[in-house]
Amino acid sequence: MAGGPTLEEVSASFAAAQLRDLPGVSIYDAIRRQAERFPQKLAVIDLPDARIDTVAATITYQALHAAIVQAANRMLALGLGAGDRILYVAPNCLAGLTGFWAAQLLGVVVPVNPFLDPAMIGDIARATGARAIMSAGREGADGSFDLARSLISIVPGLEFHLVLGGDAGENAVDLLAGQENRSDDAYLGRHPGLDDIAAYFPTGGTTGAPKIARLSHRNLLTGAFSSAVASTLDPAQVVPLGLPMFHVGGGGIASTRTLMLGQTMVILTPAAFRTPGLAENFWALADKYAFTQFISVPTVFADLLATYRGGGTTIRHFIAGASKLPASLCKSYENLFGSGIHEGYGMTETSGFCCVNPSALPARPGSGGITSPFYDVRVVLLDAQGRFARECEAGETGNIAISGPGVFEGYLDASQDAGKFIAGMPGSRWIDSGDLGRFDADGYLWVTGRDKDLIIRGGHNIDPAPIEETLLDHPDIVDAAAVGMPDARVGEMPVAFVQLAAGAQLDEAALKAFCQQRLPERAGTPVRIFALDALPRTAMRKIFKPELRRLAAQAAVTATLHDIPSTQDLVWRVLSDDRGCLAVEISGAPSGPDTVAKIEALLGPLNLKITYRETCS
Structure with missing residues (x-):
């Protein structure tokens, strides 16, 4: 990028960004302002399938605003109100996303991965106190309607089944029915502000059960606007949506950022990259709709690389997050398109990227980038109790700590906050990301584990x-x-x-x-x-x-015991409890106390608890 800005100039522009420039006091307010600014501009292009000649549904900013208001007012009429939690299992489509934003206007949207075990979704519904669930209509191929009905049957607190277009059946309410005959322009309920909670995002790290992060309108607007400052504020952008709304990358960055700036969003089918043919046709669709930037995850970028057949692309910026980006993949995109994939670092609890590789600079493969606008990121050492000890020097590895208005309000279960917020660190609230990393001399963050x-x-x-x-x-x-x-x-x-x-x-x-x-x-x-x-x-x-550690321990135990004659009639397996603690369970009848002593002598140095289950011969 010869002739472009320097790192110092980009860093200075990030530091100069002001929160007062946020394009709204809520996500709805940001969309409303763009409807006033660009009433007849296309807000959303909705692709029902991956065919290049498919007939897309479209909506202008003015009509989208009216649809959001209509859906929210209908929820009010049902008896739902400010602060009520709405479970969201709908697919990516225009009707679905309209409901998503309407839920954030009325109360709190709870986007859930519909592929979770229904019992876990039920647990999330109970934990959040959700009163309603949103799905596609009965004829939808995604299965969300039937999922919603089954959840209502097992979660007594779910009072309302809200359908977003299509056949609602006898026991559901279509929030968008008669939309073509309405032009609602005034929401009749209380308008949310920056400090109101907009979403409960279930999130999970290395544990199986998700925590539920509380994100305010301020959090989500900050995360989206910060990402835009690091990329482009130009409204003349066409941005495809291929991430699920239950992920903060889809439900926050890729969707909110696009509409809060007056850009045009193209929904890449209801099932995104699970849709047959989408990866194969992506580049042709990019040319047809003139995509200008693309936000996704490394696995999708790898799949798209395999389907690229040459000829260039209209996409000028590739942005990746959610998991580590292989440097070789970034280099491949740079060689093909003249611009690598610009990786960002963040998490649900930061409402998006707290560090980014700025689009104005060459990507640095493997790095999470420099500190994003409105965030403060430090690498620190913590003591044995998780309290702040000192800040690390450049090149020194420590815990990655994050602060700023994009940092979440805490988990729904406050007991899960323990250990997340760092005690004794000067300034505002700081969270421990749980990651280790280091800053280099240029201020780029390198996550090391x-x-x-x-x-x-x-x-x-x-x-x-x-x-x-x-x-x-x-x-x-x-x-x-x-x-x-x-x-x-x-x-x-x-x-x-x-x-x-x-x-x-x-x-x-x-x-x-x-x-x-x-x-x-x-x-x-x-x-x-x-x-x-x-x-x-x-x-x-x-x-x-934890499961990989269990498998590794199983291999270690097998390698230790399997060549010992006295253990040939025994069966062993390694078990892992909810905390990831490992133990060896040995079944069978040991040939005598000498065998037990030998087993314990061999396995004791592995620091694995041993239990016996004797079986009768």
């Missing part, structure tokens, strides 16, 4: 991130995670679990050599590499490392 994911080999701390990044750079690997395997001599040894590319075969020796040549420290080279059909993930689609 999870605090709790450190592999401790003989007292030496090994970050799993470099191992994972190295493996992801190998052409045969599409997914990778590193954990510690119990070891009698050094406590833990690094091992890796990988998902192979289609047609690839596991060559453990070659992959170990690949890591050894590239890792910054030899101690980080995995001693074992295991191939899985797919890595286990939480309900929120994050890699579930």
